[in-house]
Amino acid sequence: xxxxxxxxxxxxxxxxxxxxxxxxxxxxxxxxxxxxxxxxxxxxxxx
Amino acid sequence: xxxxxxxxxxxxxxxxxxxxxxxxxxxxxxxxxxxxxxxxxxxxxxxxxxxxxxxxxxxxxxxxxxxxxxxxxxxxxxxxxxxxxxxxxxxxxxxxxxxxxxxxxxxxxxxxxxxxxxxxxxxxxxxxxxxxxxxxxxxxxxxxxxxxxxxxxxxxxxxxxxxxxxxxxxxxxxxxxxxxxxxxxxxxxxxxxxxxxxxxxxxxxxxxxxxxxxxxxxxxxxxxxxxxxxxxxxxxxxxxxxxxx
Amino acid sequence: xxxxxxxxxxxxxxxxxxxxxxxxxxxxxxxxxxxxxxxxxxxxxxxxxxxxxxxxxxxxxxxxxxxxxxxxxxxxxxxxxxxxxxxxxxxxxxxxxxxxxxxxxxxxxxxxxxxxxxxxxxxxxxxxxxxxxxxxxxxxxxxxxxxxxxxxxxxxxxxxxxxxxxxxxxxxxxxxxxxxxxxxxxxxxxxxxxxxxxxxxxxxxxxxxxxxxxxxxxxx
Numbered sequence: 001x002x003x004x005x006x007x008x009x010x011x012x013x014x015x016x017x018x019x020x021x022x023x024x025x026x027x028x029x030x031x032x033x034x035x036x037x038x039x040x041x042x043x044x045x046x047x
Numbered sequence: 048x049x050x051x052x053x054x055x056x057x058x059x060x061x062x063x064x065x066x067x068x069x070x071x072x073x074x075x076x077x078x079x080x081x082x083x084x085x086x087x088x089x090x091x092x093x094x095x096x097x098x099x100x101x102x103x104x105x106x107x108x109x110x111x112x113x114x115x116x117x118x119x120x121x122x123x124x125x126x127x128x129x130x131x132x133x134x135x136x137x138x139x140x141x142x143x144x145x146x147x148x149x150x151x152x153x154x155x156x157x158x159x160x161x162x163x164x165x166x167x168x169x170x171x172x173x174x175x176x177x178x179x180x181x182x183x184x185x186x187x188x189x190x191x192x193x194x195x196x197x198x199x200x201x202x203x204x205x206x207x208x209x210x211x212x213x214x215x216x217x218x219x220x221x222x223x224x225x226x227x228x229x230x231x232x233x234x235x236x237x238x239x240x241x242x243x244x245x246x247x248x249x250x251x252x253x254x255x256x257x258x259x260x261x262x263x264x265x266x267x268x269x270x271x272x273x274x275x276x277x278x279x280x281x282x283x284x285x286x287x288x289x290x291x292x
Numbered sequence: 293x294x295x296x297x298x299x300x301x302x303x304x305x306x307x308x309x310x311x312x313x314x315x316x317x318x319x320x321x322x323x324x325x326x327x328x329x330x331x332x333x334x335x336x337x338x339x340x341x342x343x344x345x346x347x348x349x350x351x352x353x354x355x356x357x358x359x360x361x362x363x364x365x366x367x368x369x370x371x372x373x374x375x376x377x378x379x380x381x382x383x384x385x386x387x388x389x390x391x392x393x394x395x396x397x398x399x400x401x402x403x404x405x406x407x408x409x410x411x412x413x414x415x416x417x418x419x420x421x422x423x424x425x426x427x428x429x430x431x432x433x434x435x436x437x438x439x440x441x442x443x444x445x446x447x448x449x450x451x452x453x454x455x456x457x458x459x460x461x462x463x464x465x466x467x468x469x470x471x472x473x474x475x476x477x478x479x480x481x482x483x484x485x486x487x488x489x490x491x492x493x494x495x496x497x498x499x500x501x502x503x504x505x506x507x508x509x510x511x512x
Contacts, residue, residue: 003084003148010087010144011072014094014137015064018244021133025251032258039265043272113508168461176445176454185447192444192505193458199501200462207465207490211472 053250060243067093067240070233078230081149089233091141093241094134095163101131101245102170102198109194112187118260119253121187124194126252128173130245135167158209165204169197296380300388301395304362308396314361315396318354322404325350326411337413344475347408348467351430354400356456359393359438363446376510383506386439393435401427418480422487426473429491433466434459436498443509466494 001009071089078085108124111117142160143153154160173193180186308315329338329346338346366375375385405427408414417423441459445451460467469491476484502509 001148003082006144006148007084007087010141011090013140013144014090015068017133017137021248022251025248025255029251029255029258032255032262035262036258036265039262039269042269043265165461165464169458172454172458172461175450176448176458179448179450179454181449182447188508189444189447192508195505196440196501197462199497200465203465203490203494203497207468207494210486210490211468 056247060247063240063243067237070236075230075233076227087141087145089237093237094137096238097241097245098131098134101127105194106198109191112191122253122256125256126249128170129252130248132170138163158212161208162205293381293384296384297388301391304392318358318400319403322350322354323407326407330412340475340478343408343414344471348471350404351401355397355434358396359442363442382510383503386502386506389439390435393439394431397431397435401431414478417477419477422473422484423477426470430470433495437463440502465490
């Protein structure tokens with residue numbers, strides 16, 4: 001591999017990794033918020 | 048209010064990251080011996096700084112939790128630790144990618160490399176320990192203590208590893224990089240960008256943890272209700288089924 | 293304070309003496325490790341560095357096994373609540389456990405170490421001081437951090453694996469120092485002051501930190 005390829009590999013790992021981490025955090029946040037909504041709903045229904 | 052703060056922070060971080068990429072990949076001159084490969088150093092050092100900050104904050108939040116017993120500090124400590132482990136992982140991946148062409152070895156027992164690896168182990172253990180304690184109060188106290196002790200251990204690890212390697216003949220001397228002012232500037236911009244990134248990621252992770260704790264409490268209340276009224280078990284059971292995922 | 297520590301040490305030693313199989317198994321485990329190592333090296337004598345590393349692997353394994361066993365025994369019998377209820381300074385409980393665990397570890401070390409030069413062909417120690425100091429510092433340090441982490445992980449579901457996983461990274465400086473001391477005792481090397489200093493500093497820190505944090509620790 002040339003130096004340029006190593007540079008590209010490293011840069012890609014850093015920024016794609018960061019991007020995926022942010023996306024997964026937001027996705028999990030939305031899932032949890034959905035879950036909270038459902039749970040609140042089921043508590044309302046049971047009343 | 049909070050949502051707006053997060054949007055602002057997200058925007059600023061995004062701009063800083065773009066600036067950091069520009070400075071590192073285009074603006075800074077190539078290094079004399081390593082050429083373009085040296086540009087990787089900006090991200091490598093940037094994430095190393097952010098990781099150090101993150102682990103220091105685990106220590107601070109842990110102590111703050113033990114003094115005040117406010118669960119918000121504990122959530123922040125967890126978020127900091129996870130983000131710190133993430134940045135350390137980046138450091139440990141970019142390091143060998145840089146070292147392979149330059150030093151002709153993926154790994155050497157350089158003091159800083161070794162310290163970083165051990166830090167990674169300590170904080171992965173922190174996260175695993177947190178994950179394995181079910182009781183909220185006990186988990187928080189145990190994690191705070193572990194965060195404090197782990198951070199106190201860092202300087203000893205660093206000094207002992209440095210002495211270890213300086214006693215042995217130094218197989219590979221890194222050599223001092225002749226820093227052009229443009230390089231220093233690029234490094235500073237990257238440092239700022241990674242610290243902002245740390246703040247953003249920690250914020251997102253803390254928010255997620257708060258939501259999860261709320262969900263756990265609600266789920267607990269739903270289960271309690273099911274236990275109280277057996278005739279409703281059927282209906283509530285159907286609702287809570289979708290929660291398991 | 294001293295009487296409380298002494299009482300706990302006595303209690304633990306008596307218990308261990310009554311179920312001798314635990315320490316005996318730990319020692320046997322060490323011997324078995326040495327035999328497998330000898331087979332792997334095809335009967336050739338082991339280099340000093342590798343021997344020092346292997347010796348501390350054995351000690352580390354025995355340490356984890358013994359400490360986990362002694363504390364889970366205490367929990368099974370619910371003796372723990374009795375200890376906490378005792379009207380003594382709580383850090384006395386920590387130091388009592390620490391002294392008892394140090395004793396057990398040191399016994400295992402004394403039993404296993406000679407097998408390295410008997411079976412594995414490592415030359416007898418050229419200088420005794422680094423060897424003895426290394427073994428002693430290792431026993432005290434591993435027992436100190438180990439006892440501390442036993443309290444810390446007591447609420448954890450995966451304690452058997454999380455205890456070693458958190459013990460080893462936290463004790464890296466100590467392990468580094470005592471392994472270098474052990475290797476140096478076999479090859480006679482000079483300039484060991486740094487490793488005495490690292491081991492000493494580590495012991496001071498991890499001897500005192502639990503005392504500061506112990507009131508919090510028993511909450512866990």
